[in-house]
Amino acid sequence: MAELDFVERTFVNFRDHLFPDGRGHGFRWVDLKFFRFARDCQDPDLLTAVVAHEQFRDDYAGGGVDPDGLRHGPYWLNVISPDEYQPVSRDRTALVLEEWVKQCGGLPNSLEDALDATLRATVNSAGRLYCLRDLGSDAFHDWGGVHDEFHEFVAIDDDRQALTLLVAADD
Template sequence: MRVFFNFANDTFRWVDVLRFPLPDPAPDDRAVLAFLIGHRLYGTGYAGGEPGGDPGRHGRYKRECITVESFEPVAADAAERWLRGWSVQWAPLAAAISEGLEREVYAPLRAAGRVFRLRELGDQAVHDAGWLLTEFHELVLLDRAAGALVLVVAAED
């Protein structure tokens, strides 16, 4: 399931949420991240196409440059504070967007047993049109109890 939030407040910011079924039984964290990176829907440049529509890209990056080691664990409360601050950094959000983010991002973030952040991968990993995303942030929420794997991308273009 995919949910897309266009802030539509002249900031060119948006959040994309994509849910994946967690393999059963859920493998270790590294295997879950490898599953995500290898999933057909992970291939998208977020330039207007559907998930899976750009298999060689993921956001700003050449997909081949993203590995399990590209992710680092982060505390859910720190990730939530950062994302809340980022989302209103330049302009307030409409109530419907705030409510949607609470339901689709913040509540799952608090419920996740593990949260990972995609590190900045450097200029060598940016694809030829990657400059279009002036900001690109990614969180992976792993909730084994709910059997959920949630990809949250927050970006500005």
């Protein structure tokens, strides 16, 4: 298995930006966790490493990372394996995320700038992208239906030896 070193987390909360109607934020946010890896790591090993990493044990509902946690997003941790990640094109990833970003209408310029510097930059620099497939409500943990939408991607950038776990959701 590849070794991943956690570098940092970036959190973009739509509520931190002034929407003209006061509601356009839709309680949405983007969470990016950045990791470094050694050269010549294979994608299956990187996916295995990210699923096994302590930073993956995050319910994304305010609890943060729990080293002993049993949840990941809306799902029980034990139902997620590297095989649940499907290769996805940059165009498809960008389309899914842009539809999610714009679902409530236009965005304030400050939020567009923040998304350009984080979300879009990560997608654009990735050599390969993987999407966590919808595991269905049977995989939800005890309160897993809290998110209306939950989108998760893994972006791999070999040039920078960087892997980013990207979650876009609401609460």
